[in-house]
Amino acid sequence: MRNDGTVTPEVLESSHARLSAVRESLGLLRTNVTQMAYLTRIAVEKQRAEQQRRDEFAEAVAVVDGERDRVAAAQDAARRAHDVHMTVQTEPSIPAETQQSVVANANIPTQPQEVEPFDPAVDALIQARAAVDNAAQVMGVDESILDMNADAMQTERPATVGGDAMGRLAAELDANQAMPSEVAHA
């Protein structure tokens, strides 16, 4: 500046040069930042899309894993069922015709029933009691006596089967009531 306050041409020229440089640089900066903002936005969107793709992939993998487990379990069950079937098929003891006839005719209970073991002594006692009942009914014997004898039969279990037990029963009955021999042997 001059002493009178006016600006010299050199100062004015330098000022303009400086301002131009600053403004040009500012313009370059703006362009750069705008470009970077755009690229940053694109990068963020790309990253988000990539993350979404990864999430979807992980979800699909989880579904496939679950399906694979389910299929493996089904295959395992089928394999076990097949093994059982093969075991049944390879039983050679009964011919097919016999199996069919047995299956068609047999009245097989679905659940196994508990069967009391056959005791010949008990069977003999039951038969004897039935004979006694019949005889008593025919001859009009007092039933209380029969009950007493029945108790005796239950507590006094015969050691042997057949004639000895029947003989003892007949002897007891004879002691209480006269009984024809054919009834005792019925």
Next chain:
Amino acid sequence: MLRKIFSSMTQQRMVEKQVELYRNFIRHEAQIGGQLFGPVPQGVRREFFCLDKNTWVWHEEWVDQDGKRHIVTTRYDVRPDGILKSQNGHYQKVTYQEAARLLEAAEMYERRISQEIYAFAL
């Protein structure tokens, strides 16, 4: 011959004067630029200025508690394909956030120097 020499010296002096003038403007700008980021602490010298159309400079000097002097000069190179930052000889590309802050500072800088230094030339 003498006239030629005299003329050459005059031209040389004018160029030097021009360069000196330009530097003085930059020094003024740097002082204003240093104030853009808040008050400068005691004992710290901070400058921020546009060196040329492609270069912005942040310069800071301070003395620590042990009396050791520290100088950090950060230079931003504005290129068409991005902004590079150099500090202590290491170059790196600036992030978008840093570039945006630099642009904000540069816009404030341009406003302040236009009003406070070059108002007479506008």
